[in-house]
Amino acid sequence: AQRVTQPEKLLSVFKGAPVELKCNYSYSGSPELFWYVQYSRQRLQLLLRHISRESIKGFTADLNKGETSFHLKKPFAQEEDSAMYYCALQGAQKLVFGQGTRLTINP
Amino acid sequence: SAVISQKPSRDICQRGTSLTIQCQVDSQVTMMFWYRQQPGQSLTLIATANQGSEATYESGFVIDKFPISRPNLTFSTLTVSNMSPEDSSIYLCSVVASGDTQYFGPGTRLTVL
Numbered sequence: 346a347q348r349v350t351q352p353e354k355l356l357s358v359f360k361g362a363p364v365e366l367k368c369n370y371s372y373s374g375s376p377e378l379f380w381y382v383q384y385s386r387q388r389l390q391l392l393l394r395h396i397s398r399e400s401i402k403g404f405t406a407d408l409n410k411g412e413t414s415f416h417l418k419k420p421f422a423q424e425e426d427s428a429m430y431y432c433a434l435q436g437a438q439k440l441v442f443g444q445g446t447r448l449t450i451n452p
Numbered sequence: 453s454a455v456i457s458q459k460p461s462r463d464i465c466q467r468g469t470s471l472t473i474q475c476q477v478d479s480q481v482t483m484m485f486w487y488r489q490q491p492g493q494s495l496t497l498i499a500t501a502n503q504g505s506e507a508t509y510e511s512g513f514v515i516d517k518f519p520i521s522r523p524n525l526t527f528s529t530l531t532v533s534n535m536s537p538e539d540s541s542i543y544l545c546s547v548v549a550s551g552d553t554q555y556f557g558p559g560t561r562l563t564v565l
Contacts, residue, residue, distance in 0.1 A: 377552075389544070431495070440485075440546075
């Protein structure tokens with residue numbers, strides 16, 4: 346079975362501080378992992394995917410198969426990063442989402 | 453990428469009635485999905501809308517409650533039948549485009565009284 350766990354429902358950090366949103370997964374096959382973001386009053390959109398290994402808006406995420414994790418990180422948070430973040434796992438043509446973490450960046 | 457629109461954007465319905473939600477994509481796509489996001493919850497896959505054949509439903513979702521149509525590669529509908537307050541959710545359409553990236557529509561916010 347596919348399962349994605351985001352242990353923090355809420356995360357609040359100050360502007361300029363580092364951010365780490367945790368994501369752990371469970372999947373017997375070879376996982377493909379994504380981070381989606383939903384800004385206030387906007388639709389859900391793809392932030393990044395592990396196979397592209399790129400940095401988007403300063404965010405990076407590394408797949409750690411040993412720890413079955415795909416944590417999202419940014420060294421210096423900005424106020425515009427405040428949003429809902431979802432970790433998702435693609436397996437067997439089905440995308441499974443975690444519960445989401447609401448990130449608030451305080452000025 | 454793909455541009456996805458949904459109609460209606462929101463609706464308030466009475467218990468026992470049905471609502472059909474439309475999803476339109478600006479390009480032909482093979483894979484099309486319907487999700488539900490209940491208040492304070494994450495997204496849950498309802499079904500995969502297959503063009504030319506019956507939709508594939510996830511565990512806990514049945515065709516009688518959520519009939520889906522997919523007449524072509526750019527359009528699909530989801531009907532929420534015999535609604536109850538527990539059906540109050542945001543319903544989202546999504547498609548796979550640009551390789552295997554999934555894009556989401558703006559959602560339909562449904563409130564059942």
